[in-house]
Amino acid sequence: MSSPHNRTSAQVPGPPGAFGRGHGGGGPAVPIVRAKNRSATIRRIWAYLNRQRGGLIVVYIFTVLNAVLSLVAPFLLGKGIDVAVIPREYNLLVRFSLLLLGIYGLSSLVAWVQAYVMTAVSQNTVLELRRDLFAKYQELSVQFFDTHARGELMSRATNDIENVSNTLNQSVTQLLNSLITLSGSLVIMLTLNVPLTVVALLTIPLVLVSSRKIAGLSRVYFKDQQRHLGELNGFIEETISGQKVVKQYVREGIETERFRGISHKLNKVGIKAQIVSGLVGPVMNLINNLGFAIIAGTGGWMAYHGLATVGIIVSFLNYSKQFGRPISELANQYNLIQSAIAGAERVFEVLDLPSEYESAEEKETECPSLTGKVDFRDVSFSYKADSPILNGVTFQAMPGEKVAIVGPTGSGKTTIVNLLTRFYEGTDGSITIDGFDIRKLNKRGLRSQIGMVLQDAHVFSGTIRENIRFGRLEATDKEVEKAARLANAADFIARLPHGYDTMLETEGSNLSHGQRQLLTIARAILADPAILILDEATSSVDTRTEMQIQQAMKTLMQGRTSFVIAHRLSTIQDADRILVIQSGRIVEQGPHEQLLKLHGVYHELYVSQFERAV
Numbered sequence: 001m002s003s004p005h006n007r008t009s010a011q012v013p014g015p016p017g018a019f020g021r022g023h024g025g026g027g028p029a030v031p032i033v034r035a036k037n038r039s040a041t042i043r044r045i046w047a048y049l050n051r052q053r054g055g056l057i058v059v060y061i062f063t064v065l066n067a068v069l070s071l072v073a074p075f076l077l078g079k080g081i082d083v084a085v086i087p088r089e090y091n092l093l094v095r096f097s098l099l100l101l102g103i104y105g106l107s108s109l110v111a112w113v114q115a116y117v118m119t120a121v122s123q124n125t126v127l128e129l130r131r132d133l134f135a136k137y138q139e140l141s142v143q144f145f146d147t148h149a150r151g152e153l154m155s156r157a158t159n160d161i162e163n164v165s166n167t168l169n170q171s172v173t174q175l176l177n178s179l180i181t182l183s184g185s186l187v188i189m190l191t192l193n194v195p196l197t198v199v200a201l202l203t204i205p206l207v208l209v210s211s212r213k214i215a216g217l218s219r220v221y222f223k224d225q226q227r228h229l230g231e232l233n234g235f236i237e238e239t240i241s242g243q244k245v246v247k248q249y250v251r252e253g254i255e256t257e258r259f260r261g262i263s264h265k266l267n268k269v270g271i272k273a274q275i276v277s278g279l280v281g282p283v284m285n286l287i288n289n290l291g292f293a294i295i296a297g298t299g300g301w302m303a304y305h306g307l308a309t310v311g312i313i314v315s316f317l318n319y320s321k322q323f324g325r326p327i328s329e330l331a332n333q334y335n336l337i338q339s340a341i342a343g344a345e346r347v348f349e350v351l352d353l354p355s356e357y358e359s360a361e362e363k364e365t366e367c368p369s370l371t372g373k374v375d376f377r378d379v380s381f382s383y384k385a386d387s388p389i390l391n392g393v394t395f396q397a398m399p400g401e402k403v404a405i406v407g408p409t410g411s412g413k414t415t416i417v418n419l420l421t422r423f424y425e426g427t428d429g430s431i432t433i434d435g436f437d438i439r440k441l442n443k444r445g446l447r448s449q450i451g452m453v454l455q456d457a458h459v460f461s462g463t464i465r466e467n468i469r470f471g472r473l474e475a476t477d478k479e480v481e482k483a484a485r486l487a488n489a490a491d492f493i494a495r496l497p498h499g500y501d502t503m504l505e506t507e508g509s510n511l512s513h514g515q516r517q518l519l520t521i522a523r524a525i526l527a528d529p530a531i532l533i534l535d536e537a538t539s540s541v542d543t544r545t546e547m548q549i550q551q552a553m554k555t556l557m558q559g560r561t562s563f564v565i566a567h568r569l570s571t572i573q574d575a576d577r578i579l580v581i582q583s584g585r586i587v588e589q590g591p592h593e594q595l596l597k598l599h600g601v602y603h604e605l606y607v608s609q610f611e612r613a614v
Helices: 038-085 090-139 140-147 148-192 192-203 205-240 245-246 252-277 281-303 310-351 415-421 443-447 464-469 477-486 490-493 513-526 543-557 592-598 600-611
Strands: 376-386 387-397 402-406 428-433 450-455 533-535 561-565 577-582 584-591
Touching: 038 090, 038 148, 038 310, 038 376, 090 148, 090 310, 148 192, 148 310, 192 281, 192 310, 205 245, 205 281, 245 252, 252 415, 281 310, 310 577, 376 415, 376 533, 387 415, 387 577, 387 584, 402 415, 415 533, 415 561, 450 490, 450 513, 450 543, 464 477, 477 490, 477 513, 477 543, 513 543, 533 543, 577 592, 584 600, 592 600
Parallel strands: 402 561, 402 577, 450 533, 533 561
Antiparallel strands: 376 387, 376 428, 577 584
8 A cells, every 4th residue: 555554553653743652551650741731631621520510519529528527536536535535534535436436437438429429420521531532533534544553542542541530530539638638737737736737847848859859760760661661562562463474484482582681671670660659658658757756756745844735736646647648649649640631631632633524524515426437637646745656647437437456566556546535635636526526525425435345354343244234324134135145245154153143253353354355345235335446355365265256346346436456467357447557657558458469567567477377
């Protein structure tokens, strides 16, 4: 094919300025991937979240209630010590104990409801985001998919959105809870004892500096880890897809050793990344415990000298832990939040791309029923500037004619098809069907009247019946079965365990290539297009299957304008017109016998194939 091919995402990035590669997981700690426009991305995430307004209100109420309960409990604990424990008022102590038990029980219940509702909110939000992304993929041009690796695009629909989901589920309520707990604890601590509050605040700068230093150091290792992870993924994908070649040349041992080398590099840097990022928890605990010890010592001294009651000191110690915990949690959540924002930004970059339909359909007219008269007039095209693929291509195909397109690889055969279907737009010249300029016809209407049978027979997950019906969704079961008979597919379908209701495995792996090809022909017959494109449809099959496919294609081509791209010239000798393309130009055209008499390019191709066959 003349157009760019899909490439492995771990090896080849997208075009400059388009999209970066999706990041992989590395455990609880996540490398910081900074968003380019953080505030705009957060606003857009919030717009999606805001669609779940009812759930958000419930989450907000229960988060505030949970935070308030967590602030009330230490105060009652200290009060109970002062008015019940120290004076030995046991009846009052029982009441305080029951009250605290109720508060802690209610807090647990509130936390569970909050988590339950927030899970629903985050999942519904991500559902809409993923649905919008998939819908956008359906509206983007073939050119977009030709220039972006599949793994890169899949990463946005899986890894990046899953990151957003996890962050919404964990961080949104945690941020709100932390803000309320921080501010509430600080206010109550100042109310209880100002000097002790000042002592408690001494460790905060140490927490911030330590977390920042560790995050900066771990970021370096995580970047290396992501690089080695991409290299490993690319190697695995390359080796698995080329497994036949590996076995043919008995290179299993060598490939295993190469894998060990790459895996060892990833292992080495991964250990460093996890060790460094794993320091956050222990360091935060150390600083918090250090602060706790200082507050306990200071508070004990103050209680000894009558500057504070024991109950106040106990309450204060609990509030100091509540004050330090949110800071530690926010430090731990920082990387996750940053990566989620960056992932969401990559998703929004795709959502912001223009649809191939939106702007065009305003200027396009509805496509009428076509008879199939195709006219190329001085058409030129290039996928990249200064690299022309077609140069002044001119030809005409009359309704019902069979037109074969032959030529060496890269000569521009498939590009003609890409322009006819408007997968790409021609740069110069004009293409008309029945006299209509295709650039002014509605794309969906145009493509619905063009059928394609490609070299790679693509089938979808589902039953055989559903795959054939893909050509025309409103078709009845009888019409589906008739199309299968016309495509010579009915016999092999009847031998399957469940016939037309047989479920196809991934990529139709439970069928042979020839059987999958017959299904795609049946699909095209059912669609009943005015124009038909057959792109190397009989390659990579045995002679008997090729004969079945050829017979099915003859049935399919009856009464339709057909374009056949083929390397085997024996399959297109009956074509009404053969276009011989070389270096983007039509150098010869005419029927088989006439071209042979010219003793030109076609004659050379035919003789060379005949000699190889002999």
